Amino acid sequence: MTASVDFDQGAFVRALLDPELPTPNGLEARRGLQPERRFAVYRNNVCVGLVDALAERFPVCRQLVGDEFFRAMARCYVRDLLPRTPMLFDYGNDFADFVSSFEPAREVPYLADVAQLEYAVGQSYHAENAAPLSMDALRALPFDRLAGATAELHPSTHVVASQYPIVSIWRRHMSDDDAAQLELDHGEEALVVRPHLTINVTALPVGGSAFVRALERGEAFGQAVDAASGLTPEFDLTACLQALFLAEAFLAVNVSH
Amino acid sequence: MSDKKLRAAFAIAGAFAAACSLAETAQAAKSEEKCFGVSLKGKNDCAAGPGTSCAGTSKTDYQGGAWKYVPKGTCTSIVTPKGKGSLEPIAD
Numbered sequence: 001m002t003a004s005v006d007f008d009q010g011a012f013v014r015a016l017l018d019p020e021l022p023t024p025n026g027l028e029a030r031r032g033l034q035p036e037r038r039f040a041v042y043r044n045n046v047c048v049g050l051v052d053a054l055a056e057r058f059p060v061c062r063q064l065v066g067d068e069f070f071r072a073m074a075r076c077y078v079r080d081l082l083p084r085t086p087m088l089f090d091y092g093n094d095f096a097d098f099v100s101s102f103e104p105a106r107e108v109p110y111l112a113d114v115a116q117l118e119y120a121v122g123q124s125y126h127a128e129n130a131a132p133l134s135m136d137a138l139r140a141l142p143f144d145r146l147a148g149a150t151a152e153l154h155p156s157t158h159v160v161a162s163q164y165p166i167v168s169i170w171r172r173h174m175s176d177d178d179a180a181q182l183e184l185d186h187g188e189e190a191l192v193v194r195p196h197l198t199i200n201v202t203a204l205p206v207g208g209s210a211f212v213r214a215l216e217r218g219e220a221f222g223q224a225v226d227a228a229s230g231l232t233p234e235f236d237l238t239a240c241l242q243a244l245f246l247a248e249a250f251l252a253v254n255v256s257h
Numbered sequence: 258m259s260d261k262k263l264r265a266a267f268a269i270a271g272a273f274a275a276a277c278s279l280a281e282t283a284q285a286a287k288s289e290e291k292c293f294g295v296s297l298k299g300k301n302d303c304a305a306g307p308g309t310s311c312a313g314t315s316k317t318d319y320q321g322g323a324w325k326y327v328p329k330g331t332c333t334s335i336v337t338p339k340g341k342g343s344l345e346p347i348a349d
Contacts, residue, residue: 059313143270241276
């Protein structure tokens with residue numbers, strides 16, 4: 001499209017998001033078609049395209065509230081926040097924040113945290129590929145010198161802590177299992193890693209997300225243990241490491257000399 | 258090295274050793290296999306095809322490129338309206 005002199009991009013974007021606003025100036029349609037009608041079609045396509053993208057990205061949230069509710073909520077989000085980058089896989093980075101402040105969704109208190117987990121899953125999927133440390137390599141580490149060692153985690157690693165059992169909720173909705181009623185009285189800390197081609201979503205023991213975040217900040221194992229057990233005295237380092245090993249979350253461990 | 262630091266170092270060494278053994282045991286006992294062509298629409302564990310965000314995104318029931326975890330040894334005996342489960346992707 002060639003922009004005419006008085007074409008106002010800001011007005012165009014505003015009109016794109018608000019059907020109440022008049023059709024922006026400077027639009028022309030071919031063969032006598034009405035620009036208003038053509039613009040309305042375009043506006044609808046933009047909105048539906050972005051809502052579809054969110055529906056694909058947050059399949060469990062969609063199941064939790066139903067398709068109709070989800071799409072209505074997503075339309076509000078689209079109206080508030082257009083994509084900031086041309087990469088659609090980045091769209092929805094603040095969807096969880098939006099959901100947590102979306103009044104009608106209050107009845108599903110864990111929805112925002114599940115959205116955060118689903119966004120992490122998407123980011124993990126698109127993260128850089130890298131070969132994680134094998135069990136043999138982990139076995140060969142000088143265990144007695146690890147307190148001062150730092151770790152590099154796999155680039156696809158994400159943690160999401162919630163006061164709700166988000167991993168159990170997510171799993172339940174990603175499979176056909178119709179297990180017994182979920183108890184919502186405990187939280188879960190999700191670990192998301194895609195070491196190879198498959199995304200692993202597992203629950204870390206309590207304090208595990210604080211441990212991982214400390215390692216991500218570049219803190220040594222000793223400090224990371226202090227950070228985790230400072231927040232949750234019952235932090236179980238062995239169980240946490242086991243989960244991280246099984247998820248193949250370690251890329252390298254740097255032992256100082 | 259102070260007493261406290263020494264104790265912390267021991268605790269970490271012990272936890273690493275124990276976690277290695279536990280993880281190895283758990284890996285050996287893993288009793289699931291990826292089974293292609295048996296998941297219902299939107300219920301796949303992963304690999305629904307190019308351009309999708311993977312898990313939960315298969316478009317049709319029993320899509321051949323989508324897989325689901327099933328107990329080891331049971332995949333090829335699963336019969337769907339579109340045929341049997343497969344350990345390899347099935348061309349749709």
